[in-house]
Amino acid sequence: MGATHRAPHRGANSAWFPYLLVAPLVLILWGYVVQPMLATFVESVSDDGTANYTRFFTSSGVARTSLLTSLLISAASVLLCGVVGVAMAFLLKRFSFRGRRLIEAFILVPAALPPLIGAVSFQMLYSEIGILPRALQDLFGTERPVLAFDGIAGVLVVHTFTMYPFFYLAASAALAGMDPSVEEAAYNLGAGRVRVWRTVLLPMLTPALVSASLLVFMTSLASYTAPLLFGVDQTMTMQIYINRTNGDLPMASTYAAVLGLVSIAFLLVMRWYEGRRSYLSQSKGISARRREIANPIGRWLAPVASVLATIVLLAPVATIALVAFSADGSWTTEIIPSAYTWENFVTILTEPRAFEPILNSLQMSLLATAGCVVVGVLIAYAVRRLRFIGRSLLDIGVMIAWALPGTVVAINLISAFSTGNGFSFGQALIGTFWILPLAYFVRFLPLVFRASSASLALIDPSLEEAARNLGASWPRAFLNITVRLMLPGVIVGALLAFVHGVGEFVASVLIYTSSTVPISVAINNRMYSFEVGTAAAYGMLQVVLIFVVMWFSGRLESGGGRAASRQAEQWTN
Amino acid sequence: MIDVELESVSKRFARTGDAAAVDDVTLTIGAGEFFTLLGPSGCGKTTTLRMVAGFYFPSAGHIRFGGQDVTRMAPNKRDTGMVFQNYALFPHxxxxQNVAYGLKVRKVSRADAARRVAEALAEVHLDGYGPRRIDQLSGGQQQRVALARALVIRPRMLLLDEPLSNLDAKLREETRTEIRRIQRESGTTSIYVTHDQAEAMAMSDRIAVMESGRVQQVGTPREVYHQPANAFVARFIGRSNVLSLPVATAEANRVEVALPGGGHVFAGAPEGHGLGAGDTALVSARPEHVTVVSATATGALRGRVTAVEFTGMTTHLTLDVDTGGAETRMTVAAVDTPDRIGAGDRVGLRLPAERLWVVRP
Known part of the structure; x- marks a missing residue:
């Protein structure tokens, strides 16, 4: 064709295009996730080499105890959550009884609370100063509160209530995806009920249960607010916090490095396991059938138990709501606060100093969410749709951000950005406004990524190709078709990231500055100064925001598959 | 109208290692021609089409539209209209709006676009369906929207990737007639991908039969059916019987082969077949051309019936036939067979001299 012919157009499918798109994404993940983690390693050996690490293995001091306690709490949490979650799943998905829908409607409420407000509400309910032990004390006329949880037991209560949904959701999904004819085939071949359980049901549930166990273990390991409020100092997360506040950054970094490594190891195990799991049935027209409870005592007991369970599920939110209307200082030794007022809400919404945390949280979370959406959508697209060397590394990079505990993210950012580096444009970020939005961005990017990736998985790649074939350039086809169709998922992810940002406490408490106090830190501070009512009022705002967002996301998702599954559910009843 | 040229086009994917999905394909598709890429799944036909559309770039070779090299041109610059297997209609x-998308991208004025969309919808018998949502349409209607969307931009060529595979059998036959009518009227060069040989036969001006990334034969439907180039084409198109028989005498465009039970029969052969007396020829015999005769008839093959299937129009016999060396499995489609033939019976088979064809291995 010779020199007169113009250069051929190169499209989104030319060999270098993926790298052009991916390079900035890799740079962001490197700069704000991986590089800070490495900075923490460097910090941890800056004082006296590996001496900090050997403490975990040799002495029987705090380091070793903390590691063991953390592991022990995590193991116990897995066990408790497993029992509660699987039992709930079987009860609600396999049986039909009065009150079942009531429980199902509220089953995820305790887990939806932001971490600090969740832990605070359990403290107000079940600890020595809590409503239930004091009510029982009053009822039985004993010296001390009855059934008061504190220390590790308290932590386990919080973990059980907030983390059993991992098991509940996994087991429910596995049960729903299980073809009932497989079970029937076992009965038909002569197996008894116990044998069917042992040889068919449990093996088929195993993948779901293993995944849930790994998740609960990781989340428990990362748990920080529960040990904080129930005074369990010797855990990994608490030691990070204590060493950081004592100014021993190398030691805090050591704990963070160990915890980070363990978390990443769990992430890798989980990915490996999920790659080879799933017994979901291939057959069409699955309809899990529910059994009526035939036993007369069971029939009578079921509604009573349902109502009790519903009360337990709603108690944390109810407590926060109640306390939010209590006058500060009106709750000392009484079962519930003695004086009520609107004043707390008036204060936090009108008094400029008290309103500031709300403004800070909204602003910082919004900024972080905007970043999460841009980066998260592009990474999801790159991972799902483009072929390039290092694709799974990009995927793992995002998921590392998800696997790292909030305390570790905070320490990483301190290590990386207490002086300027290339990724902060030479500015020290610690002590500035920008550090908290950055922490939220790192922590909640995976939420947007996952939601975007899930909705992208449902969109046929040929739609974008059709647009390209009809003459649309790649950016146009990407925005017009792919992003437009991903939008519901992206919005759900963005809302999730936003509410998590507004409720964030774990990383915030380590790196906030006095001019950027977020809501959760304000709650914590008010709790310390015994302004319980005001603290709960802040909490109530977070809770309301979460429920509005949950309701809205539910409506967004209710198109298509969700509606179909609901119809199927009604049909089987 | 424009012609399409593929010159030694190959495509290797990183993930499949060394095996080429498309291996050294050279084709010339004439202006206004309806050209079909036919082959089993995984033969490279869709990959070839996607390279013409620009969704993949070839690892080697050139693609030209009317002499212009488009090998590495972006898909949105190629001005082709594609109908996807799953239609790829925009659900939102x-x-x-679906049909107008390509016009909007081309900045056609609103009034013009509305007129052309209405015309295109009328062409596919969907007048008045414009305001409907995609999920309110049946599969057949969606298929026609996809066709209208591809045609409305008056593309340089139409690319169809198994567009009928999601329709039921009856609708499939109606729609293929319809597609061919529209294509003839517009005179648009069309490349059609399918694994269905009946579809390919009924619609195409010419067919390229593909297997393992390579073109096995290019020809009119009659050529690929009656004069298959090799054993694969013979077996893939019309499930032909391919028999190994010794050559008695060879001529320029036919050879005489010896039958094991005695007797000889002539088979047509391509120019330059290169066979001589004493060689073994592969001879293709169509199931419907073989006739069943008595087991004692002279000049016939002998075999034992292993299965009989009555399908209405024809009766399919499966037989183990003595072809000299090992037994060969053959199928026969007989229009009228005596009712009494059953599994286990020994019969004779007469090969039709004027219908046999020598194929390459």
């Missing part, structure tokens, strides 16, 4: 747009 109405029927009219």
């Amino acid at each position: 747009m109405t029927v009219a």
Whole structure:
């Protein structure tokens, strides 16, 4: 064709295009996730080499105890959550009884609370100063509160209530995806009920249960607010916090490095396991059938138990709501606060100093969410749709951000950005406004990524190709078709990231500055100064925001598959 | 109208290692021609089509539209209209918005676009369906929207990737007639991908039969059916019987082969077949051309019936036939067979001299 012919157009499918798109994404993940983690390693050996690490293995001091306690709490949490979650799943998905829908409607409420407000509400309910032990004390006329949880037991209560949904959701999904004819085939071949359980049901549930166990273990390991409020100092997360506040950054970094490594190891195990799991049935027209409870005592007991369970599920939110209307200082030794007022809400919404945390949280979370959406959508697209060397590394990079505990993210950012580096444009970020939005961005990017990736998985790649074939350039086809169709998922992810940002406490408490106090830190501070009512009022705002967002996301998702599954559910009843 | 040229086009994917999905394909598709890429799944036909559309770039070779090299041109610059297997209709747009998309990208004025969309919908018998949502349409209607969307931009060529495979059998036959009518009227060069030989036969001006990334034969439907180039084409198209028989005498365009039970029969052969007396020839015999005769008839093959299937129009016999060396499995489609033939019976088979064809291995 010779020199007169113009250069051929190169499209989104030319060999270098993926790298052009991916390079900035890799740079962001490197700069704000991986590089800070490495900075923490460097910090941890800056004082006296590996001496900090050997403490975990040799002495029987705090380091070793903390590691063991953390592991022990995590193991116990897995066990408790497993029992509660699987039992709930079987009860609600396999049986039909009065009150079942009531429980199902509220089953995820305790887990939806932001971490600090969740832990605070359990403290107000079940600890020595809590409503239930004091009510029982009053009822039985004993010296001390009855059934008061504190220390590790308290932590386990919080973990059980907030983390059993991992098991509940996994087991429910596995049960729903299980073809009932497989079970029937076992009965038909002569197996008894116990044998069917042992040889068919449990093996088929195993993948779901293993995944849930790994998740609960990781989340428990990362748990920080529960040990904080129930005074369990010797855990990994608490030691990070204590060493950081004592100014021993190398030691805090050591704990963070160990915890980070363990978390990443769990992430890798989980990915490996999920790659080879799933017994979901291939057959069409699955309809899990529910059994009526035939036993007369069971029939009578079921509604009573349902109502009790519903009360337990709603108690944390109810407590926060109640306390939010209590006058500060009106709750000392009484079962519930003695004086009520609107004043707390008036204060936090009108008094400029008290309103500031709300403004800070909204602003910082919004900024972080905007970043999460841009980066998260592009990474999801790159991972799902483009072929390039290092694709799974990009995927793992995002998921590392998800696997790292909030305390570790905070320490990483301190290590990386207490002086300027290339990724902060030479500015020290610690002590500035920008550090908290950055922490939220790192922590909640995976939420947007996952939601975007899930909705992208449902969109046929040929739609974008059709647009390209009809003459649309790649950016146009990407925005017009792919992003437009991903939008519901992206919005759900963005809302999730936003509410998590507004409720964030774990990383915030380590790196906030006095001019950027977020809501959760304000709650914590008010709790310390015994302004319980005001603290709960802040909490109530977070809770309301979460429920509005949950309701809205539910409506967004209710198109298509969700509606179909609901119809199927009604049909089987 | 424009012609399409593929010159030694190959495509290797990183993930499949060394095996080429498309291996050294050279084709010339004439202006206005309806050209079909036919082959089993995984033969490289869709990959070839996607390279013409620009969704993949070839690892080697050149693609030209009317002499212009488009090998590495972006898909949105190629001005082709593609109909996807799953239609790829935009679910968030109405029927009219779907059809108008390509016009909007081309900055056609609103009034012009509306007129052309209406015309295109009328052409596929969907007048008045413009405001509907995609999920309110049946599969056949969606298929026609996809066709209208591809045609409305008056593309340089039409690319169809198994567009009928999601329709039921009856609708499939109606639609293929319809597609061919529209294509003839517009005179648009068309490349059609399918694994269905009946579809390919009924619609195409010419067919390229593909297997393992390579073109096995290019020809009119009659050529690929009656004069298959090799054993694969013979077996893939019309499930032909391919027999190994010794050559008695060879001529320029036919050879005489010896039958094991005695007797000889002539088979047509391509120019330059290169066979001589004493060689073994592969001879293709169509199931419907073989006739069943008595087991004692002279000049016939002998075999034992292993299965009989009555399908209405024809009766399919499966037989183990003595072809000299090992037994060969053959199928026969007989229009009228005596009712009494059953599994286990020994019969004779007469090969039709004027219908046999020598194929390459």
